[in-house]
Amino acid sequence: MKPARLSLRSRIFAYMILLILVASILIAIVTINQYREQSKEYHDRRLDRKEEQVQSHVEYLINKETTYIVNTENLGLIFKDRDAIYKIADILKLKINLYSLEGDFIITSDTSIRSESILECLTAEVLNGLRNSPEKKFADSKIVLNDKEYQSSYNIITDSKFKPLGIINLQFEVDDSFEKELNEFLGRLAFAYLIMFVIAIVFAYYISRYITKSLKKIGEKLDQTRFNKRNEKIIVENAGEEIYNLITAYNSMIDELEESAVKLAKSEREQAWREMAKQVAHEIKNPLTPMRLSVQSFQRKFDPNDPKIHEKVNEYTKTLIQQIDTMSNIASAFSNFAKMPAQQNEMLNVVEITRLAMEIFNENYINYSYEEAEIIAKFDRTQLIRVITNLVKNAIQAISNDRPPRIDVRVFEENNMVTITVKDNGIGITKENEPKIFEPKFTTKTSGMGLGLGMVKNIVETYEGSITFTSEENKGTTFRVSFPKN
Structure with a gap:
């Protein structure tokens, strides 16, 4: 305040x-x-x-x-x-x-003194x-x-x-x-001062009002000035030199502002299309990667004589269908020029959804743990999967070649909040890059467009949650996602 x-x-x-x-x-x-x-x-x-x-x-x-x-x-x-x-x-x-x-x-x-003493x-x-x-x-x-x-x-x-x-x-x-005589004079002076003081108050009131009248009008116009609408110019008659210069500067600014607004609107439309294309490409690429990994894993581990072959086929199919549904949602959102993807709130078992999201990763160094078998929270299934897969993919890409890799994914409940942590022992984040880590289009990798963590942050904050991280160079990084249960 x-x-x-x-x-x-x-x-x-x-x-x-x-x-x-x-x-x-x-x-x-x-x-x-x-x-x-x-x-x-x-x-x-x-x-x-x-x-x-x-x-x-x-x-x-x-x-x-x-x-x-x-x-x-x-x-x-x-x-x-x-x-x-x-x-x-x-x-x-x-x-x-x-x-x-x-x-x-x-x-x-x-x-009157009778005694000399x-x-x-x-x-x-x-x-x-x-x-x-x-x-x-x-x-x-x-x-x-x-x-x-x-x-x-x-x-x-x-x-x-x-x-x-x-x-x-x-x-x-x-x-x-x-x-x-002094007291009489001060009395008369005080009376004269009192009259003069009353006159001075009235005079000062009208003088201050007159001086600030033009400034008040300018202030009101400045408060009403908006970049996205047509603004009226100020016209004040009999304005002093200083006020006239101020009004002239304001009117010139209005003209320049209108020109800039036209140019900016055109530039924003072009930039919006470019950003939309980048985001759609990134969003489509996210489910394609786990689909490819799932198919490769299926090819590598397929054994027609395995008695559990039907169960495994069902799991692979379920994973592919989930990713295909994600791509379908992205395409629908893009076609309708809406926010991608549309938010569908539902009561989910976060532990189970996280496990399903982890199944597309077959690396042996990825560990998944949870404190309770069931933690129910209100979230969009597709967006929760997207949050987890993005964080795990970032952890995989941060793996260091000079030590055995390890990634720990953990789900637990704390103070009526659901918390998911993804911890790796990779290369870490430099102090210089820490303030920019959630900025759109920021990336330290040679591939990718740097939209993943920014998208994760937007999704989590939509559900009144938060995402933070701690990192040490050449030791690893821990991302922490927290959101309310309902």
């Missing part, structure tokens, strides 16, 4: 939809990345502006407003004086945390980042406080002589307007 395959129309439709789908996904990915890059850039610029503003307020506070000595120890007092840290945080809408240069917490602008000291990562930064600043990742997202940065505070005093941490709430 052949695996199911998509039609060209279905594949064109699927590829168009897939292309649109992939393009939509890529556009969506690029759009999301672009919005996120813009959002990141916006927040970075916003943080820089906040830092610049804080820096200006801190410089003004340290250099002009404070009455305390400007050093690290007084840093907390300076920022707490006149609520400076709260004012700066309120003006700039952010949270400010102040740490010493060693990372210890000093003060925060978050009035809530805030921890700075991590080693922040401190190392500040020390290694040429700009003496460190941008920390986003943090979440009270279910709100904040962007955080750290800067070193210096006095007017650029001496480090402490570390200031700025935290401002991240503006989620970009995320909201």
Whole structure:
């Protein structure tokens, strides 16, 4: 059973939809990345502006407003004086945390924090980042406080002589307007994609149908093309260049096919007569050979004083009559242009028919054996005799001159099948000739037309049987015929 395959129309439709789908996904990915890059850039610029503003307020506070000595120890007092840290945080809408240069917490602008122990000291990562930064600043990742997202940065505070005093941490709430805008845009984009996808499905359906319409018509014509009848040419209006070339090639093929059909029909008729003549000659020759052998054997063994002379005459006569009947059947079949010979099914004792067929062979090296005296099967008597005589004759012709000849014919029943084997110790069959052994007109002998084994194969297969063989060069061959009992 052949695996199911998509039609060209279905594949064109699927590829168009897939292309649109992939393009939509890529556009969506690029759009999301672009919005996120813009959002990141916006927040970075916003943080820089906040830092610049804080820096200006801190410089003004340290250099002009404070009455305390400007050093690290007084840093907390300076920022707490006149609520400076709260004012700066309120003006700039952010949270400010102040740490010493060693990372210890000093003060925060978050009035909701009542205990300084809530805030921890700075991590080693922040401190190392500040020390290694040429700009003496460190941008920390986003943090979440009270279910709100904040962007955080750290800067070193210096006095007017650029001496480090402490570390200031700025935290401002991240503006989620970009995320909201992105979600709204993606919603609108998804709706637009959905409409576009539906339109694309309809468009792809009709486009694929239009493209494959001419191909479908050509395919239908190709399916209807027969060698033995007149085929119609394809006519398609407004066909594209490729389809037009395909149609032209098909129409040319139809013209050539009709010419070839006429020539072939004539050649087949002539060949059929030649093959018929060869087959009739071969079929007539088959019974003539055993008839000749029977007459020669009768002449050689005739003894008028033999008390069993009448019994032997009857056997010889019976054998000759059987072969004459075979020739009569062949002649009748040929005269009626029917299959030769006509098949007559009857219930036969295969053991007995085989014995009768073997009686025409008088060679002492031919042995016949059977397991049961009676094996009944449905077969044509004449055709069964023809199968056996052909196989035995082939075995005789394969005899080797460098050893005593031996041919064993055996009949037995196996798995409700009748089996006949013909085994010889002759020259065998070469590996090169094994695939061709049942081909009509194939022969390795100087005489004969090579129709015997092909005919045997056809007869056996007509009765739903099989014929096989095993062979070794210079050792012999065994043919095995099996067919159902009924």
